[in-house]
Amino acid sequence: MRIILVGFGVVGQNIAKLLLSRNEDLYALYGMKPRIVAAVDSGGSAVAASGLDLQRLLDAKKTKGTVAEYGDGQKNVIEIIESMDAEVVVEVTQTNLKTGEPGMTNVSAAIKNGKNVITANKGPLALALPSLIELAEYNGVMLRFSGTVGGGTPILEFAKRCLKGDRIISFRGILNGTTNYILTRMEEGLSFDDALNDAKEKGYAEAEPSLDIDGYDAAAKLVIMANWVMGMKVTMKDVNFTGIRNVTADDMKNALKNHNAIKLIAGSNKGLTVKPTEVPKNDPLCVNGTLNAVTFSSEYSGQQTIIGRGAGGMETASAVLRDLIEIREAMGKV
């Protein structure tokens, strides 16, 4: 199985580490020999039709800051996608929810070129998932994106595979770990600003935290779930979202008096919404810290909640690997 890896940040590097460490057991368990035939980052590319030496690739990135220092790269990413033989393009560049780029161009090019795509990039999906799914169907390739929701927690697979035969009526959940951490700290008595600063110090929030705290990230994940789980054809513009910037210490105190906590809840009931919502403390959904949680309501098997860390480089890499195995099983051995 030949892979073009586009993006070599935290997730990309963890994918390389995971393939390196699991080389033997992936073959034993799934008859799968994944080879990365090209790796691309913002500094350039590394290319080897017979498969890159992943340790050398990781060393080049670590010591010189780019895969280009590996030695054999030259072409730009689109040329690589169009000219190289590969079964899968793994797109893990950074998420941009305004333009979707560079993910949008990379993902579209790969699909049009007849290559299966795995992405952990929420940008193109949040802005254009219905048309990307259509494009993939038209070109007869698979488009998978398990790592975009829940990090390593298999929320999308759960809905699609484990509840097979049932009908999911609605779902709601905590889809952003940063805001959940901030709200948890506020529950402990901190003001919004102090909790945000604490989240920045811990590395949970960016210096410019708007993507998380204004609800964009949760809204993007809600779009992905609505398309994948409910078969809706929606994008970011169909979500009504509010972040947690205006939640006050007093709001939190009042909620706690009623044995509730305030959580940033994304839900599919009565339209797609993301907003701070009171949740009973003893509801399984009411998890703390950076955890994510989603409750599915299904017609016959009742309500089910799945909880896990919603982020992390290795966790997200493990979701990409699950997608690889799924594509491999659908394709037969290559």
Place this chain on the structure above:
Amino acid sequence: MRIILVGFGVVGQNIAKLLLSRNEDLYALYGMKPRIVAAVDSGGSAVAASGLDLQRLLDAKKTKGTVAEYGDGQKNVIEIIESMDAEVVVEVTQTNLKTGEPGMTNVSAAIKNGKNVITANKGPLALALPSLIELAEYNGVMLRFSGTVGGGTPILEFAKRCLKGDRIISFRGILNGTTNYILTRMEEGLSFDDALNDAKEKGYAEAEPSLDIDGYDAAAKLVIMANWVMGMKVTMKDVNFTGIRNVTADDMKNALKNHNAIKLIAGSNKGLTVKPTEVPKNDPLCVNGTLNAVTFSSEYSGQQTIIGRGAGGMETASAVLRDLIEIREAMGKV
């Protein structure tokens, strides 16, 4: 797809209702036309090679107490399993953890006769799952039992399918809803006896509640999970189990002082054990009421918790239907 349904209690009747109500959409979604060609209960049997009229079958049970009143039954269950053409035997007689009967005989006969088996009966599995799995492999048939753990909550599927490509290192969970209800009531201040009586009044506990409160039911589910999830070859005798009979109101008060609750935890770490254990109140596993919850620790994707109701006739029937769909997909259309 021809089905022999053995057992027509709450679960069996809900399977009939589910197939009746979803007749059309099962064909549209999965190309599946399930027909129950024989139904058996303790009063006798109903047989129709072209498929029983399920409404008439349910009416016979409701008004006369047995499927035998449907009109066309005669043979005993083993004769039916051996003589009738069918792709699947669904075994949903009552669980007996001492002898495994009548489930053990029914399940073994079906496998030896080359029929796929779906069961929601924990008895044969708790006592002999490793040899039943071997027997099924030898005879080239599938043995599935999603409904035995978690009711409608797809705990077994989650471990096997959603964490594909990862390695589950251990798991622990609350696998019995009755004891969890009793412990939740004790947390609210009731004595063990009062909480047990309340559970009986609510219909959560049997008149003879030993199966639940002495840990047998949780131990049986632990055996099933250990075999299925971890590939262990174990039975009831390999589980070290203690129930909740000796948990006192004082124990609970002391736990709560430390922000913990006492839960009946079944786990795979350091041997297979079921015992009352203090769990932090803010642990996702610490669910209340009749809920079940399991936390899986996996090598790459971290810890994940799945929560849902662990029982219910329709919920368990929905798990049987998931197994039916899986078998149907593995077999091709019939």
